[in-house]
Amino acid sequence: MNMSTTAVLRSEWIKVRSVRSVSGSLIAVFAATLLVTLLVFPTLGQAEADKPDNDSLFFAFYALNFGQIAAISFGATAMSAEFLNGALRISLSAVPNRDLFYAAKMSVIGCLAVGTGLITSLGTFVVGQAFMGEYAVGLGESGALRAVVGGGIYLALMTLAAAGLTALLRSAVAVLSLLVPFVLIVSFVVGDVAGGAAQYLPDRAGQLVLHQTTEGSLGPWTGLAVTGAWAGLALLVGWWAVRTRDA
Amino acid sequence: MNSIEVHGLTKDYGATRAVDHLDFSVRPGRVTGFLGPNGAGKSTTMRLVLGLDRPTSGTATIGGRAYTRLGKPLHSVGALLDAQAAHGSRTARNHLAALATSNGIGRSRVEEMLEESGLGTVGGRRIRTFSLGMRQRLGIAAALLGDPGVVMLDEPSNGLDPEGIVWIRELMRRLAREGRAVLVSSHLMSETSSFADHLVVLGKGRLLVDLPMEDFLDSRSGPGVRLRTTEPARLRKALIRRGHAPVQGDDGCWTVAGVGAEEVGPLAASEGIPLLELMDLKPTLEQAYLALTANETQFAAHASTTPEKD
Numbered sequence: 001m002n003m004s005t006t007a008v009l010r011s012e013w014i015k016v017r018s019v020r021s022v023s024g025s026l027i028a029v030f031a032a033t034l035l036v037t038l039l040v041f042p043t044l045g046q047a048e049a050d051k052p053d054n055d056s057l058f059f060a061f062y063a064l065n066f067g068q069i070a071a072i073s074f075g076a077t078a079m080s081a082e083f084l085n086g087a088l089r090i091s092l093s094a095v096p097n098r099d100l101f102y103a104a105k106m107s108v109i110g111c112l113a114v115g116t117g118l119i120t121s122l123g124t125f126v127v128g129q130a131f132m133g134e135y136a137v138g139l140g141e142s143g144a145l146r147a148v149v150g151g152g153i154y155l156a157l158m159t160l161a162a163a164g165l166t167a168l169l170r171s172a173v174a175v176l177s178l179l180v181p182f183v184l185i186v187s188f189v190v191g192d193v194a195g196g197a198a199q200y201l202p203d204r205a206g207q208l209v210l211h212q213t214t215e216g217s218l219g220p221w222t223g224l225a226v227t228g229a230w231a232g233l234a235l236l237v238g239w240w241a242v243r244t245r246d247a
Numbered sequence: 248m249n250s251i252e253v254h255g256l257t258k259d260y261g262a263t264r265a266v267d268h269l270d271f272s273v274r275p276g277r278v279t280g281f282l283g284p285n286g287a288g289k290s291t292t293m294r295l296v297l298g299l300d301r302p303t304s305g306t307a308t309i310g311g312r313a314y315t316r317l318g319k320p321l322h323s324v325g326a327l328l329d330a331q332a333a334h335g336s337r338t339a340r341n342h343l344a345a346l347a348t349s350n351g352i353g354r355s356r357v358e359e360m361l362e363e364s365g366l367g368t369v370g371g372r373r374i375r376t377f378s379l380g381m382r383q384r385l386g387i388a389a390a391l392l393g394d395p396g397v398v399m400l401d402e403p404s405n406g407l408d409p410e411g412i413v414w415i416r417e418l419m420r421r422l423a424r425e426g427r428a429v430l431v432s433s434h435l436m437s438e439t440s441s442f443a444d445h446l447v448v449l450g451k452g453r454l455l456v457d458l459p460m461e462d463f464l465d466s467r468s469g470p471g472v473r474l475r476t477t478e479p480a481r482l483r484k485a486l487i488r489r490g491h492a493p494v495q496g497d498d499g500c501w502t503v504a505g506v507g508a509e510e511v512g513p514l515a516a517s518e519g520i521p522l523l524e525l526m527d528l529k530p531t532l533e534q535a536y537l538a539l540t541a542n543e544t545q546f547a548a549h550a551s552t553t554p555e556k557d
Contacts (some may be wrong), residue, residue, distance in 0.1 A: 002318040004351060011349035018341035019334055045344035086332040089299050090389070093326055094346045096298050096315040 008095055008104040011236045015091075019081050025074035026112055029155060030120045033067035040056040041131040049135035055145050056137055057144060057212040063124045064210070068203070071113060071155045072179050073172070075162030077213055078109050079238075080172035098157045102242045106163060107237060113159035118152030127152075142218070143212050150209030150224050157224075158183075159204060193194030199223070202230035248310035248323060249275035249396035249428045251296055254325045255305035258452075265291040267452040268305065273430045277398070278423045280443030280460070281287065281432035284540055288452040289432045290328070294402055297326055303350055304502045309397055321350040321393030330382035335375030339366055339385050342374060356392060364388035379406030398422055399430045403462070404438055416442045429534050436533035450540055460532070467535035470507040474515075475500050475524035489514065502528065 017023050021088040040062060047057050082105075084087045125148050129136040137144055166175045183203050190198050199205055199216045208214050208223030218226060251273040256275045258266040266288040273279045283289050296302040296307040298315040304386050309317060309324055317323050333342050361370045362383040374382065383406055390398060400419075419442045423429050430447075432442050433439045439446075446457035456463055476482050479501065486493045486503060493503045503511065508527045515522050530538075 003349070006352050008349050011345050012347040014341060014348055015337075018338065018345065081334055081336075084334055086329055087334050089297070089328055090332050090346070092299055093297050093324075093328075095320055095350045096317070096320055112523070132328040151458060246294070 003095065003097060003100060004115050005049055005100065005104065008100055009108060011095070012108040013106075015081065016078055019077075020189050022074065022078045022081060024117055025077055026108045028070035029067050029074060029113075029116050030123065032070050033063045033120045034064045034127060035125045036063035036243050037128045041128040045128065045131050046133055046135055049132060050131065055146055055212050056132075057137060057141075057155050058207075058210050060125050060128050060132075061121070061138055061146075061147065061207075061210045062153065063128065064121065064151055064207075067124070068155055068158050068183060071105055072119065072162040072183070073176060074113065075109060075159035075164075076166045076172040076175040076179075079105070079163040079169070080164035080175070081167075081171040086247075092247050098243050099239075106160065106238075109186045110156055110160050110206040113156035114152060117155030118149065120155060121151030124148070124215075146220060147210045150206075150220060152207040153224060154209060154227060157227045157231040158203070161202060163229075164189075164231065164234030164236070164238035168234075168241045170241075200226055202227050249426060251309055251397060251399070251430060252311065253292065253296070253307045255303070256289075256295060256302055256307055257304045258290065258295060259303045264453050266295065266302075267450075267453050269449070270455065271447050271454055271457045273397070273428045273447075274445070274522055275428045276430045276432060277421055277444035278419050278437040278442050279445045279447055281447050281449075282359070282432055282536060283432075283449035283455075285286065286451075287449040288402055289449055292449070293326065293328060293399055293430075293432070293450075296399065297324070298327075303359065310469075315453060318391070319350040321346065321352065321395065323393070323395055324397045324399065325390030325393060325395035326398075327383070327390045327403055328388035329401065330379065330386040330405070333374050333382065333385060333389075338371050338373055339377070339388075340370040340380060342385065343389055343392060346389055352392055360388040360392055363391075365411075373460050375531060380408055380411050383407055383415075384411065387418070397428045397430075401432050402434065403431060404433065404435060416481065436536055441534035448536070448539065456537060464530055464532065467538050468530040469505055471502060471504045471528040472506060472508050472511050473502050473524070473526050473528055474498055474511060474522055476515070476522050478520050478522055482515060483517065484522070485514060485518050486511075502526070519542050 048054060049058055082091055089171040092098065092101060106223055127149030162175055162179055166172055169175055186219070197218065199218055205223040207216060208218055211220065214220055214223065251270050256269040291300065295302050296314060298313060314320060314324065314329050338359065340357060343360060344354065347357050359366050364387055366381065366384055366388065369381065374385065383403060387400070387403060391398065395398055398403050403415050407415060420427055420433060421552065431443065440460065443460055445459050446456055458466065485491050490504050491503050493501045497503050499500060508525050512522065512525055
């Protein structure tokens with residue numbers, strides 16, 4: 001009569017898809033990215049590519065900046081649904097093994113995020129490059145496939161970081177108002193100023209995988225690994241919180 | 248398996264002791280009413296039983312095992328803690344399906360419980376559109392999904408309409424008849440007295456009473472009778488001669504404290520006084536409870552005006 005991991009995974013899958021704001025943010029990862037791709041590339045794409053210091057591969061994933069906001073919302077809302085009006089008590093009454101509960105939830109969130117991330121990353125690359133004319137980068141070119149795969153993984157890691165942080169802070173609003181300004185502003189500003197250390201910020205490091213060439217001490221995959229470490233840290237503190245706190 | 252055992256259970260929140268060395272058990276085959284003023288520790292105790300909060304000391308077990316050690320716990324224990332906790336964006340059916348699936352319970356059981364709780368036609372509606380009464384029904388449906396031997400309900404009749412209150416009362420009686428252990432907290436004394444066989448009463452986190460309902464009522468007051476007669480003056484004299492103090496009520500009935508029907512009846516007969524009505528007075532649960540908790544109530548000033556959950 002032990003709990004089956006498959007059963008708990010299926011239960012978490014039902015939970016994710018049955019709350020509209022959660023499934024909505026997941027769809028928004030793809031939808032927002034594609035929308036921005038369609039707005040930017042036909043109009044500004046070729047002009048941007050003409051600039052001398054342009055990394056045309058990195059620019060191909062410009063729209064992921066918006067997709068990652070949706071990815072963060074997905075991770076945050078999927079986890080915060082458990083902290084609304086004590087829903088966690090109902091969940092833990094059904095699955096009192098908190099390690100299993102947390103692992104199953106994060107696995108479902110992570111798998112959905114990787115799947116959606118890869119489709120989104122590939123989608124924005126293919127659609128965007130269709131409008132780039134002579135500047136277009138092919139999937140076969142050096143680093144392109146790595147960037148597409150890495151971009152998908154990057155979105156998933158940001159999702160998991162948000163989910164882990166939500167387990168700690170117990171509020172999607174708190175996590176969103178922390179992570180979104182961080183990604184949009186702090187990292188952007190500090191990144192240009194601080195140089196060396198700034199490349200270890202979670203979003204900066206992970207986005208190295210999207211570059212044709214990297215300059216600092218981090219390569220494309222090691223950069224993504226740094227983001228992975230950040231996400232892992234967030235997942236660990238979330239795990240600790242779910243494990244130790246009264247529900 | 249069908250029992251809850253609480254031993255030396257203590258829970259501190261910071262400097263506040265919510266539950267203080269509780270010892271009681273909930274036995275199968277009867278409904279145990281769980282009473283106490285706001286903040287007495289009833290909900291905390293229930294959370295501790297479910298392993299949601301961790302005790303500062305002591306244990307709470309289900310058939311001797313900690314809740315968190317139960318495999319597929321919904322088959323052993325069904326609990327309704329807070330009807331508002333179900334996520335409003337989910338449909339009732341999805342809410343139950345997520346719970347059922349995690350414990351290997353099939354979809355047909357979900358439909359069955361929707362029907363049984365009177366939510367058959369609204370299973371596809373989002374929970375946020377539900378009234379409090381409908382949420383209570385959903386919470387009870389969720390508690391009974393796994394056909395558990397132990398059922399624990401926190402204020403289940405809260406928000407229910409009269410029909411719903413009858414339904415929940417009959418349901419609890421049936422669950423007990425089927426040999427399950429049923430623990431039900433409530434603020435409504437007349438409600439509780441209509442379904443509970445046994446009482447556990449808390450005050451300031453401590454156990455005040457753990458008694459069968461009848462024993463509790465008897466323990467809280469002496470005997471007394473209420474009677475109606477065609478010759479009140481003669482009967483009054485006869486009673487006063489025996490040292491009793493009959494009191495006439497507004498409705499023409501007399502009440503006599505400190506004496507039982509088995510004494511008054513023969514007395515009237517020997518005097519040749521016809522009695523139209525004679526009954527032993529039982530204190531209501533409400534009277535007995537209020538007498539007990541009068542000095543234990545933390546928030547006496549608010550208790551009568553704010554029927555909120557603790």
